Amino acid sequence: MExxxxxxxxxLSGLTPKALRLYDDLGxxxxxxxxxxSGYRCYDPAQLEQARLVAWLRRLGMPLARIRVxxxxxxxxxxxxxxxxxxxxxxxxxxxxxxxxxxxxxxxGTGVMAMAAGDDRLEVRYAAATDTGRVREHNxxxxxxxxxxxxxxxxxxxxxxxxxxAVIDALRPLAEGPAAGDLLTALQDAVQEANEALxxxxxxxxxxQAGTTLTALAWSGSRLALAHIGDSRAYLLRGGELxxxxxxxxxxxxxxxxxxxxxxxxxxxxxxxxxxxxxDGDPGSVPDTARRExxxxxxxxLCSDGLSRVVPEAHIRDALRRAADPAAAVQHLxxxxxxxxxxxxxxxxxxxxxxxxxxxxxx
Ligand code: MG
Numbered sequence: 001m002e003x004x005x006x007x008x009x010x011x012l013s014g015l016t017p018k019a020l021r022l023y024d025d026l027g028x029x030x031x032x033x034x035x036x037x038s039g040y041r042c043y044d045p046a047q048l049e050q051a052r053l054v055a056w057l058r059r060l061g062m063p064l065a066r067i068r069v070x071x072x073x074x075x076x077x078x079x080x081x082x083x084x085x086x087x088x089x090x091x092x093x094x095x096x097x098x099x100x101x102x103x104x105x106x107x108x109g110t111g112v113m114a115m116a117a118g119d120d121r122l123e124v125r126y127a128a129a130t131d132t133g134r135v136r137e138h139n140x141x142x143x144x145x146x147x148x149x150x151x152x153x154x155x156x157x158x159x160x161x162x163x164x165x166a167v168i169d170a171l172r173p174l175a176e177g178p179a180a181g182d183l184l185t186a187l188q189d190a191v192q193e194a195n196e197a198l199x200x201x202x203x204x205x206x207x208x209q210a211g212t213t214l215t216a217l218a219w220s221g222s223r224l225a226l227a228h229i230g231d232s233r234a235y236l237l238r239g240g241e242l243x244x245x246x247x248x249x250x251x252x253x254x255x256x257x258x259x260x261x262x263x264x265x266x267x268x269x270x271x272x273x274x275x276x277x278x279x280d281g282d283p284g285s286v287p288d289t290a291r292r293e294x295x296x297x298x299x300x301x302l303c304s305d306g307l308s309r310v311v312p313e314a315h316i317r318d319a320l321r322r323a324a325d326p327a328a329a330v331q332h333l334x335x336x337x338x339x340x341x342x343x344x345x346x347x348x349x350x351x352x353x354x355x356x357x358x359x360x361x362x363x
Contacts, residue, residue, distance in 0.1 A: 003042035013051035123356045127326035128349035131334045134342030141304050141347035142168045146175030150217045152232050152347040154304040157210025163198050164212040170194030174218045184225035187218045191227050198281040211280030215302050222294045229287035230278045233308050237299040242317035249277035298353040306344035311336045326350035
């Protein structure tokens with residue numbers, strides 16, 4: 001059979017000569033013959049069928065490595081591989097669509113969903129609990145969930161339990177009624193006052209010796225205010241995907257940020273407990289703050305490191321996806337941390353944002 005020149009083969013297959021040279025280099029579509037003198041490539045007409053399949057798979061956006069897998073399979077298995085690839089694409093697309101929508105609304109501040117959700121049409125269902133875990137003798141974690149506030153605090157050092165409880169107590173008024181004035185300012189003020197009034201800490205104690213972390217979400221309708229200091233965390237489950245929106249103020253996180261430690265190595269680092277910032281009575285201990293917009297269907301999780309250090313985020317995500325309500329989510333997450341050894345106290349607070357029935361009064 002007469003071989004085709006690379007130009008003729010390119011025209012008939014719909015692939016460019018440049019692409020054909022690349023696919024040869026990758027072993028995906030080697031020519032039938034390469035002239036030993038000129039290096040000129042020639043192709044067998046019988047190769048056209050595979051070349052056209054490669055061209056179509058490229059138009060589908062399939063990576064070359066996966067195309068090589070498809071080309072190595074018999075027809076029924078190749079069809080299944082293409083179907084599996086497309087299912088992956090659709091799942092990825094759906095997750096990115098939700099993220100793009102959330103970012104658009106976040107950046108514009110006046111998103112369509114945010115306006116449609118309106119302050120008086122959202123309500124929150126919530127639950128919180130702590131557990132001593134399986135190793136520690138005392139529980140220094142505190143968790144709170146109420147109609148307008150979600151908070152966790154992880155006390156450490158001598159008096160850490162009292163520090164955590166005092167900080168949460170100081171925030172309770174935010175849970176009971178609409179904040180006078182700006183919500184984020186009210187939250188910041190409450191945290192600052194709580195920090196300056198911290199009881200029971202040894203004189204001169206600083207971060208790393210005694211104090212408490214705090215991660216708190218206060219909300220009014222669809223508007224959320226976040227205050228965060230330490231290594232407790234805030235997560236959002238939206239559209240089935242889990243997003244963390246706090247940054248740990250810890251020594252290992254700094255090493256990760258500087259590229260000196262891989263994220264997977266942080267949990268086992270000997271100085272993993274060392275905090276760079278916490279509420280410790282020092283006026284310079286200032287939390288990160290942020291405003292966010294809640295959507296109906298959002299599920300928020302605040303947790304101490306007793307959960308996040310021992311339970312992989314994929315497992316946290318799956319537990320949040322499956323739980324029927326916030327109370328079930330909290331209990332399941334605490335169970336996961338204990339099943340992983342429960343080396344530390346565990347605090348979890350979960351809130352669901354739901355649309356209020358049309359006839360129900362605003363709370
Ligand atoms: Mg802890």
